[in-house]
Amino acid sequence: MHKKVNIKTIAAELGVSPSTVSKALKDSHEIGVETRARVQAFAKMYNYKPNSLALSLRNQKTMVIGVIIPQITHHFFTRVISGIEFVANQKDYNLMICLSKDEYEKEIQNIEMLTNGSVDGLLISIANETLEKGEFGHFERLLNQEFPIVFFDRIPPGIQADKVIVDDEAGGYNAGKLLLSKGRKKLGIISTPEHVTVGVLREKGFYRAIQEAGVEVLPQFNVKIEEKFDIDNQIDQLFTQKEFPDGIFAVNETYAALAMKIAQKRGFHIPRDIAFIGFTDGVISRLTTPTMTTIAQHGHNMGNKAAELVIQRIYEQENDKTPYQTVVISTNIVEREST
Amino acid sequence: MHKKVNIKTIAAELGVSPSTVSKALKDSHEIGVETRARVQAFAKMYNYKPNSLALSLRNQKTMVIGVIIPQITHHFFTRVISGIEFVANQKDYNLMICLSKDEYEKEIQNIEMLTNGSVDGLLISIANETLEKGEFGHFERLLNQEFPIVFFDRIPPGIQADKVIVDDEAGGYNAGKLLLSKGRKKLGIISTPEHVTVGVLREKGFYRAIQEAGVEVLPQFNVKIEEKFDIDNQIDQLFTQKEFPDGIFAVNETYAALAMKIAQKRGFHIPRDIAFIGFTDGVISRLTTPTMTTIAQHGHNMGNKAAELVIQRIYEQENDKTPYQTVVISTNIVEREST
DNA sequence: TTTAAGTACGAAACCGTTTTCGTGTTAAAA
DNA sequence: TTTTAACACGAAAACGGTTTCGTACTTAAA
16 A cells, blocks of 8 residues: 655655644644645645544544444444434544444453543443343443443443433333223233343333223233244234234334234234334334334434533533433334224 | 553553563563563553554554445445454454445545544445546545555446445346246336446346346336435336336335335235335345345345455555455345235 | 673654744844 | 844654663673
8 A cells, every 4th residue: 555645754855844744734824824835735735634543642532432332233223323423423523333242242342442542432332241141340440430431222220320211111101001092901012031121111111001001911911032032933922822912012113013914914903903013213114014103212312312422521621520411312102004 | 531551650650661561561571570470460450451542553553444334224234334344353353434424525524534544444335426426536546545445335337446246237137037937027117316326237137137038118117216206106106007017126125115015005916916026135025014025135245245355455465466356246036925 | 700692671763743842043123 | 233023943742552772780601
């Protein structure tokens, strides 16, 4: 690769010192107008751009925000990222995106890599494996150092920090209320294992709505999907017993879409026999048949907020720190044909 | 933020020189065993990690690969990224992902930012606006500098460079053949405007299959979607005329899913009245009703190949350069219910 | 006793910038 | 004619590491 021009080569070429070049490029009037013009013309001609590593090292800031997400193929996270990017971009920050693949070890590696000077702040959505283990020492170390860090969506329970979350409990509650308002009485839920905090919260809200209405969910109408086993089979159990639900809430879009297909295959009509409601703001819900009612999550907003928070932390002075904040992104119901 | 320990602070604390610390940390036997042990213990205790900016500046390599994609919310690109990440990770590279938002200006900004020392190589899928304009000077400058750069999916036409592409033409051809093999004679296509190279190629392959069979596509059965107008209306035109097609190929998954819904709303049965085939490897096709036959693109493979190519270029010596390569990722048909 | 070879460490340069602090020259003021 | 100020520029340190080259000291061989 051909070497790029740098300040030294320009200086040598023009017979001046590096300091002069540096100043001339910033149009400092410490330097004579003629020299300034020569340097600037030369720089433009050779398309000089300052080396950002050197700048970062010198200025002790990189203008980069690190983002660690579990999976990039999850549509929700890409929405969040585009929200982060939107705000970061406005404030001249760039993004360094890393994937933990839901693994504890990779998450630690990513954090170590990013916090060795590469980024000014960090945005994290925690890996499932970390959540399962319940080990958050790697986060606590950073928080003690007062490294700017904001958690979003999947947050560490019981740890003081800046957080941006979806109001999952309220979303689940509203989903339950909606089904009830449609006259559904035999409700079912497709959920996730314990350690997935967002799933648990959505389920909790759903049960709150139901208990308020004095209705009960039969144990066999509560399916907790284990992704390592066949998902279709697990869902199918909802429709193969003597009784079947007439309204189903799934804690994410994919489970809801799958459940709709399986129900239809079993001969049920949607929404006449069974109503369905999903959770997320993905691309799937408006393309299913019938189209799916969902609790919209507004991932883009979440990204905006998270980026704003972390940038605020980065600019904060050592002396006046504001206390940790938790921003809640509210959901709303998008009603379509499935209810 | 509390300052992190660095080599200097360790040196001062232990009463040795920075060089000694540096060597001790690498277990150089230039340093006495006792000193080595003291330094290493101290470093471990204070969780010392070398500053990566300093390392990059010194070593003239960052171990980072830049990736520029038009949109992160496109599922295909996330598959490619996860493929890139897989290979990069194995070879100790990290990713810096930037979004051009399909804008020419942002693409240029991203490139300038990334090539000022931040990354060792670049992976690019070109913005639509750039493709429309046909201005590739910013790429050519980099190529002339022999900066390691690999284009994927959306490539600059007529420019010598390393490229990884999907065999779009063959995919379109196979889609056409499949519809014909199902006895369909009145074929339609939902495509994209001229400048979207991948759409054009898929269309070209489709027409080749059709011409080989001696069939013709009526002009009104060729819809080129303009995203700035209402997409549903544009698609609907296929089903509101005297004649209607009995087999439709859409150059992406979303258009195909939309078209299926619209056709069903118009009372057509799929696949009896009309067969549908889409293009991509997204999450939608197995969740539509009926499930959708598609040409699978294998974005993950594309990411693998692109990463391998660029890393190969990075390691390449100044003297023995290999000629530019174009890797073609072949597609395959995934047949589902819509045909 | 002198010389040679290890051993254990430090000084300094370098990567590409910025910035502070001189310093030599010229022109204006005293 | 001397002092002062303005002007135009350069030297050097700093950011946080690595690495080459010395060098002082010890020990073994001549």
